Amino acid sequence: MGKYFGTDGIRGIANTDLTNELAFRTGRAAALVLSEACAHKPLILIGKDTRISSDMLEAAMTAGFCSVGAGVVSLGVIPTPAVAYFVKKLSADAGVVISASHNSMEYNGIKLFNSEGRKLSDEIEAKIEAILDDKEFEFPVVSGADVGKVRVYADAKKEYVDFLMTAADGSLSGMKIAVDCANGSASGTAGELFGRLGADAYVFSNTPDGTNINDKCGSTHLEALKAVVKEGGYDVGVAFDGDADRVLMVDECGEEIDGDRIIAGLALDMKKNGTLKGNAAVVTIMTNMGFFKRMEADGIDVVKTKVGDRYVIEAMLEGGYNIGGEQSGHIILSDYNTTGDGELSALRWLLALKKQNIRASEFASVMKKFPQTIKNVRVTPEGKKAIDSDPDIQTVIAKVNDALGDTGRTVVRASGTEALIRVMLEGEDTDMIEKLADEIAGAIKDKYGA
Numbered sequence: 001m002g003k004y005f006g007t008d009g010i011r012g013i014a015n016t017d018l019t020n021e022l023a024f025r026t027g028r029a030a031a032l033v034l035s036e037a038c039a040h041k042p043l044i045l046i047g048k049d050t051r052i053s054s055d056m057l058e059a060a061m062t063a064g065f066c067s068v069g070a071g072v073v074s075l076g077v078i079p080t081p082a083v084a085y086f087v088k089k090l091s092a093d094a095g096v097v098i099s100a101s102h103n104s105m106e107y108n109g110i111k112l113f114n115s116e117g118r119k120l121s122d123e124i125e126a127k128i129e130a131i132l133d134d135k136e137f138e139f140p141v142v143s144g145a146d147v148g149k150v151r152v153y154a155d156a157k158k159e160y161v162d163f164l165m166t167a168a169d170g171s172l173s174g175m176k177i178a179v180d181c182a183n184g185s186a187s188g189t190a191g192e193l194f195g196r197l198g199a200d201a202y203v204f205s206n207t208p209d210g211t212n213i214n215d216k217c218g219s220t221h222l223e224a225l226k227a228v229v230k231e232g233g234y235d236v237g238v239a240f241d242g243d244a245d246r247v248l249m250v251d252e253c254g255e256e257i258d259g260d261r262i263i264a265g266l267a268l269d270m271k272k273n274g275t276l277k278g279n280a281a282v283v284t285i286m287t288n289m290g291f292f293k294r295m296e297a298d299g300i301d302v303v304k305t306k307v308g309d310r311y312v313i314e315a316m317l318e319g320g321y322n323i324g325g326e327q328s329g330h331i332i333l334s335d336y337n338t339t340g341d342g343e344l345s346a347l348r349w350l351l352a353l354k355k356q357n358i359r360a361s362e363f364a365s366v367m368k369k370f371p372q373t374i375k376n377v378r379v380t381p382e383g384k385k386a387i388d389s390d391p392d393i394q395t396v397i398a399k400v401n402d403a404l405g406d407t408g409r410t411v412v413r414a415s416g417t418e419a420l421i422r423v424m425l426e427g428e429d430t431d432m433i434e435k436l437a438d439e440i441a442g443a444i445k446d447k448y449g450a
Contacts, residue, residue, distance in 0.1 A: 003129055003132075003133065004022075004026075004125075004128075004129050004132060005120075005125040005128075005129065006415075006416040006417045007307065007308035007310065007311075007416025007417060008101065008109070008111060008119075008308065008309070008310070008416060008417055009097075009109050009110050009111035009112060009119075010022070010026065010109055010110040011100055011103070011107060011108070011109035011110075011417045011418075012107065012108075012109075013106050013107055013108075014051075014053035014056070014057065014100075014106065014107065014108040015053060015056070018057065018107075018108055018109065018110070020056060020057065020059075020060040021060075022132075023057045023060035023061045023064065023110065024060045024061065024063055024064040024067075025064065025131075025132055026061065026064065026110055026128070026132065027060065027061035027062070027063065027064020027065045027067075027096075028064040028065070028067060028068050028131075028139050029064075029128045029131035029132055030044075030064075030065075030094065030096070030112055030128055031044060031064065031065045031068050031069075031070040031094070032068060032131065032139070032140075033124060033127045033128050033131070034093055034094040034112070034114060034115070034124070035070065035093045035094065038093055041069060041070070041071055041148075042069070042070040042071065042093040042094070043070070043071045043072075043073065043090070043091075043092045043093050044065050044070050044071070044072055044073070044092060044093060044094045044095065044096065045072075045073045045075055045083055045086055045087055045090065045092045045094070045095040045096070045153075046058055046061060046062060046065075046072055046073070046074055046075065046083075046095070046096045046097075046098070047074075047075040047076065047077070047078040047079075047080070047082065047083040047086075047095070047096075047097050047098070047156075047185075048076070048077055048078075048097065048098035048099060049077065049080075049097075049098065049099040049100075049184050049185045049213065049242050049243045050077055050183060050184050050185060050187065050208035050210065050213050050242070051099075051100065051105045051107075051108055051210060051211075051213050051242070052105060052210030052211055053108045054077075054098045054099070054108060057098045057108055057110070058074070058098050061096060061098065061110070062074070062150060065148055066147055066148030066149070066150065067139070067142070067147070067148070068139055068140055068142060068148070069140070069142040069146050069147065069148050070093075070148045071148050071149050071150075071151075072148055072149070072150045072151075073090065073092070073150075073151055073152075073153050074150060074151070074152045074153065075153050075156040076152070076153075076156060076157075077185055077187075077188060077208075078156050078157060078160065078185055078188070078189070079160070079185040079186060079189060079243060079244035079245065079341070079342070079343065080097045080099060080101075080111060080185070080243040080244065080245040080339070080340075081244070081245050081337050081339050081340065081341035081342070081343075081344065082156065082157075082160040082163075082189075083095040083096070083097050083113060084113050084117035084118070084337060084338050084339040085117065085160060085163055085337055085338075086153070086156065086159075086160075087113050087114075087115065087116075087117040088116065088117045088338070089159075089163075091115075092115065093115050094112065094113060094114060094115060095112070095113035095117065096110060096111065096112050096113070097110075097111040097113075097243060098110060099111060099185070099242060099243040100242065100417075101241055101242055101243050101245065101246070101417075102214055102218070102219065102220045102241040102242055102246065102328075103214065103242070103417070103418075104213075104214055104215070105210070105211050105212070105213050105214070105215065109417075112128075113338075113339070116338065117337075117338040117339065118313060118317075118338050118339065119309075119310040119313065119339060120310075121314075157188050157189055157192075158192075160189060161189055161192050161193050161196065164189075164193055164343055164344055164347060165193070165196060165197075166336075167333075167336045167344055167347055167348060168197060168347060168351065169351065170351050170354060170355065171197055171198040171354075172194070172197040172198050172199035172350055172351070172354055173198035173199070174198075174200075174354075175199050175200065175235050175236070175350065175354060176199075176200045176232075176233070176234045176235045177194060177199045177200065177201045177202070177234060177235060177236055177237070177238060177350070178201075178202050178204070178225060178228045178229050178232060178234045178236075178237040178238070178250075179191075179194060179201055179202065179203045179204070179237075179238045179239075179240075180204060180205045180217055180218055180219075180222075180224060180225045180228075180237065180238065180239040180240065181203060181204070181205050181206040181217075181218070181240055181244075182205055182213060182214050182217050182218025182219065182239070182240050182241055182242050182244075183205050183206065183207065183208040183209070183212045183213045183214070183215065183217060183218070183242075184208065184213045184214065184218065184240065184241065184242035184243060184244060185240075185242065185243045185244045186206070186240040186244035186342065186343060187205075187206035187207070187208050189244070189343065190203055190206070190240065190244075190343060191203045191206065193343055193347070197347065197350075199350075202228070202232065202234070204217075204224075204228065205217035205218065205224070213242045214241065214242045217239075218239055218240060218241050218242065219239040219240060219241045219246050219247065219248040219328075219329050219342075220241060222239055222248065222250060222256055225237040225238075225239050225250050226250050226254040226255075226256075227254070229250050229251075229252065229254050230253070230254040233252075234252065235252055235359070235360060236249060236250065236251060236252065236350065236353070236360040237249060237250035237251075237254075238250075238346045238350075240342045240343070240346075241329070241342065244341075244342045244343060245309075245330060245339065245340040245341060245342055246259075246328060246329035246330050246331075246340065246342050247259075247262070247329050247331065247342035247343070247345050247346045248262075248329045249261075249262060249346070249349070249360065249364070250360075251359070251360035251361040251364055252359055252360055252361060253361055255361065255364070257360065257364040258327050258328075258329070258369075259325055259326050259327045259328055259329040259330065259331060260283070260287055260288045260290070260291045260327045260367065260369070261364045261366070261367055261369070262325075262329070262331060262345065262349050263281060263283065263291070263323065263324070263325050263331060264281075264291055264294055264295070264366050264367045265349060265352060265353075265363050265364070265366050266323055266331075266333075266345075266348060266349055266352065267281040267295065267300055267323055268294075268298060268300075268366055269352040269356075270322075270323060271298065271300060275322070275335070276300070276322070276323065277320055277321055277322040278301070278319055278320050278321045278322075279299070279300060279301055280300065280301035280302065280303055280319065280321050281295060281300060281301075281302055281303070281321070281323050281324060282302075282303040282304075282305060282312050282315045282316050282319070282321050282323070282324030282325075282332075283302060283303070283304060283305070283312070283324060283325065283326070284304065284305050284306065284307045284308070284311070284312060284326050284327075285304055285305070285306065285307060285411055285413075286307055286326065286327055286411060286424060287304070287326070287327055288327065288367070288369050288370055288372055288426065289370040289408075289409070289426055290367045290368045290369045290370045291367050293367070293368070294366060294367035294368070303315050303319060303321065303324075307326070307413060307416065308326075308416055309325065309326055309330040309332065309339070309340045312324040312325060312326065312330070312332060313332055313334075313338070313339065316332060316334055317334075321334070322334045322335050325340065325345075329342065329345075331345040333345060333348060349363075370408075370426050370427065370428065371426065371427060371428065371429070371430040371433060372424065372425070372426040372433070373424070373425050373426075373430075373433050373434050373437045374422055374423065374424045374437075375422070375423040375424075375437045375438065375440070375441035376415075376420045376421075376422055376423075377420060377421045377422075377423065377441050377444045377445050377448075377449065378419060378420055378449065378450045379419060379420065379421050379444065379445075379448040379449060379450050380419075380448055380449075380450050381419065382448070383421070383444070383447065383448025383449075383450075384414045384415075384419060384420075384421065384448075385414075386448070387412065387414060387421055387444065387448070388414075390447070392443065392447065393412075393440075393443055393444060393447065396439060396440055396443045397410060397412055397440055399439075400425070400436045400439060400440055403432075403436060404425070404427055404432075404433075404436065407427050407428050407429070408425060408426050408427025408428065408432075408433060409425070409426050409427075410423075410424070410425050410426075410436075410440070411423075411424040412424070412440060412444075419450060421444050421448075423437050423440045423441045423444070424437075425437040425440075
């Protein structure tokens with residue numbers, strides 16, 4: 001991770017950490033770096049989620065783009081993966097999304113895509129950061145007809161749903177589905193999508209007011225969806241995060257179906273249909289042990305990466321694989337789109353469920369989930385940087401690993417988007433891993449707690 005970029009772009013509290021000045025400079029720097037090979041006037045697309053600060057930051061970034069001569073197309077409020085799709089469709093030189101994804105409304109972020117609709121490499125981010133850090137950097141001065149022009153793409157939502165429908169090889173007719181839009185970007189697309197798929201869909205948390213995004217709803221707050229599914233007798237529930245690049249499910253009993261189980265079901269279905277490229281799925285180090293065991297049992301290879309969907313995508317590109325993702329619900333189906341797409345993933349999983357004519361709980365049980373606990377410790381910036389090399393913390397971790405032996409595993413890592421250290425333990429004994437996770441989390445908090 002760099003000074004500004006985390007695992008998913010630049011993120012912080014809007015107007016405090018992520019200021020208009022930073023957004024403006026990022027727009028200027030990104031336009032130069034992402035279009036340096038252009039022989040034409042660069043074209044950059046911009047979309048946003050529903051949080052109250054998104055309009056402000058969009059304006060700042062747009063001004064930055066135009067000030068160095070880039071043309072801008074505003075897609076409005078739209079899911080993050082839609083921006084990736086439109087970058088390729090419109091042959092744009094770059095795309096940007098103003099969103100803090102699953103975070104609460106006071107946060108916001110800047111996510112960037114290159115001309116291929118893919119998240120930026122570490123090298124490109126480093127070039128942008130170098131410009132941001134160089135206070136003496138002289139941006140090109142343009143004026144008159146060379147100033148960038150802004151236009152609005154009015155049909156973006158409809159065309160994105162049209163694109164999603166190209167991935168549907170059947171209908172969801174007869175299925176009763178509850179859909180939680182997190183009062184975010186999916187609010188303007190999910191209702192039409194599930195309606196066109198023929199589902200009996202109840203769509204809720206789809207009335208954003210700028211401050212209610214991810215507020216007790218969406219993929220990070222499944223309680224509301226679980227209650228709706230159980231009380232309404234729905235076959236399945238679907239929950240997106242604020243910018244709809246993630247999806248989690250709830251079965252007919254109100255039990256969570258996380259990203260690991262969604263990927264497992266899709267990978268097994270793809271192998272059965274002969275569409276699993278490279279006979280492999282790509283996941284991260286946080287993926288549940290049960291996933292690896294089920295894939296092994298069915299002869300599917302697993303490629304493991306660092307946490308962050310960008311690293312999953314890099315491994316997929318390198319190996320020519322077509323499915324990968326994270327437990328959190330970032331799922332990449334590269335036969336259709338270049339980045340994680342919650343609505344696309346939901347569509348494909350639900351169609352597979354419908355074809356098998358089984359209950360959601362049965363489809364989710366394709367893998368046995370090992371007990372897993374995650375402790376989030378809020379730390380100082382110094383602590384976040386020092387955690388991997390601190391001998392005292394590493395001694396505690398080594399002691400825990402000895403106690404687990406071959407029956408579990410430990411992952412301690414810095415969050416890519418927040419001032420947190422995430423302590424994950426997995427094993428066969430729930431009480432044991434809870435106790436051991438508390439030992440590591442306690443040691444971190446005592447030394448570096450914020």
